[in-house]
Amino acid sequence: MYKLLFTQVIARFMDAETAHHSTMRGLRTIQAVPGAARLLRRLLAPRDPALTVHALGLEFPGPLGLAAGFDKDAVAYEALGAFGFGHVEIGTVTGQAQPGNPKPRSWRLMPDRAVINRMGFNNEGSAAAAARLRRRRPGMVVGVNIGKTKVVPEAEAAADYVTSTERLAPFADYLVVNVSSPNTPGLRDLQAVEHLRPLLTAVREAADRVTARRVPLLVKIAPDLADADVDAVADLALELGLDGIIATNTTIGREGLASDPDLTKETGGLSGAPLKERSLEVLRRLRSRAGDRLVLISVGGIETADDVWERLRAGATLVQGYTGLIYGGPFWPRTIHRDLSRRLRGSAYRTLGDLAPGPDASP
Template sequence: MYPLLFRAVLSRFDPEFAHHAGMAVIRVLGAPPFAWATRALCAPDPTHRVSTLGLTFDSPFGVAAGFDKNAVGVRGLAALGFGHVEVGTITAIPQDGNPKPRLFRLVPDRAVINRMGFNNAGADAAAKRLAKLRRRRPATVIGVNIGKSRVVEVENATADYVSSALALAPLADYLAVNVSSPNTPGLRGLQAVETLAPLLRAVKIAAGSTPLLVKIAPDLPDDEITAIAQLAVSEGLDGIIAHNTTIGREGLKTDAAVVEAAGAGGLSGAPLRERSMEVLRVVRAAVPGDFCVISVGGVETASDVQERLDAGATLVQGYTAFLYRGPFWARQINKGLR
């Protein structure tokens, strides 16, 4: 039903407008009395609970960063059955992101290209929203994803991340350091081990007792992924998120002219499935068994999530398939899990 509705109606709207319209509905679903009915319909089975990072997740399946950039839809997403919500990416300094249009559907591939550019209201605004959420006791785990402010030079990135960590870590269940978005100039260069090590060290101190993870790119060679995974362990991090969007465009079904017209940006969705599994296996082989590994990329069905869990993922995240599967996507996945 929803795919037909998407093709007939929603696909006619600008993707970013459609996202904001969808978020407005999600926010309504998170408010009483709608939240009670939504939660009753979508609540995960108690047998799906996962313990990691010193936390209990009601489901292994959560929302990846990028969907709720400003922590405005957490309650609605929780009611819809997601076991955690990773908000952000949030920067220390508010920013509008890249010029529009910056979000493009590749419908034949069930994929999206985005070059949003960390558009968000900044760490102070997010901290106020998160503090309000905490007072209301949200029924889900809240991760906070932080990135470099665009106006800050790469050589000053550490201080910028530390500023965000100091503001947000006390309000987060876990903190994720995003050094892998392709849409902020110079950001991916921070993944070099010699640069990443002091950055993670400083952010870990700022995060205090809040669990700390790092989010990596799928476009790195496997040996560099292994090196970052080993670095995360040696620096005392609590986990790795594998992975962000890709700059690759190989094997797409969408007409090449449409892909070229979309331009630069990160590709997400079904085309990432194979590489995502490869990255998961590389990371899992490089870290201890109890180290938290969150797998992201190309996840659409319950069997996709189960495959990631069977391959060693501790938790699984999704985002793009929300557009194609509809508002009860998490419910579909939770019902299909073993």
């Protein structure tokens, strides 16, 4: 039913960003109705204890979470989580509010089951997100993804990240430093180890300064990094005592696409099915390099329970999706967890922990 609605109505009459805003209005309505999100969560959340993942000192009811970018301003994370995600990552949030890039800035590539976006971190800023997260209720895992404000010079990037960290770390179950979006000029340069080391050190110190507990810290990297640079980031994460790496963000690559060339030539980050192969390659390389010393969250091209299974077998601790939700519909996370539970029961493994043992910090 959703596929029919999506292909015949939504995709024909609503551009990608308009459809997203309509979805967010519906989700905000659900979140505003007392008890609605909790009721949905009881109906749709993962219930098989064999799917539980213990990582980052937290308990995740299922391995599939929602990647950053869907709820940039922390306005609907409870409603999103209620549809069956094991966790929700809000953001990317920047130190200052900003409108993002000029429209149009998002396109569906239907034949490729993909999306191109150059949103440019459009968000209301870290102070607004912190005010909303301050009121959050317990019951679900919420990560916070932070990035650089566009107008802030690269030389002052660390201070901008620190501002967001000081505001948001007290309300985050885990914190992610995003240095890998292709839509903020100069941002990806921060992935170079000589820039990344002082940035991550400053964020770690700021988080420890404003919280009594140790908030887990991860870094999100691009799929377009050379293999040697992937190794260097893994080594740096181990050196600095980071908790994990999220791999990967969107790609600037356009190889092998079947969609209209007028769409594929748009600049921005490509997400969805075309990212699957490279995201898996980066995951395997990181796990080989880091062993079981880092939590690895795999993102990019997740569409089915088989994709989740493959990532877990390759060394992922958790996985995230975004474009899969767009093409799969609101019950997509529930379907993934249901099918994953069935596959697990038909395998030689008793729990997901048996399938992909990794760094485990029990709650």
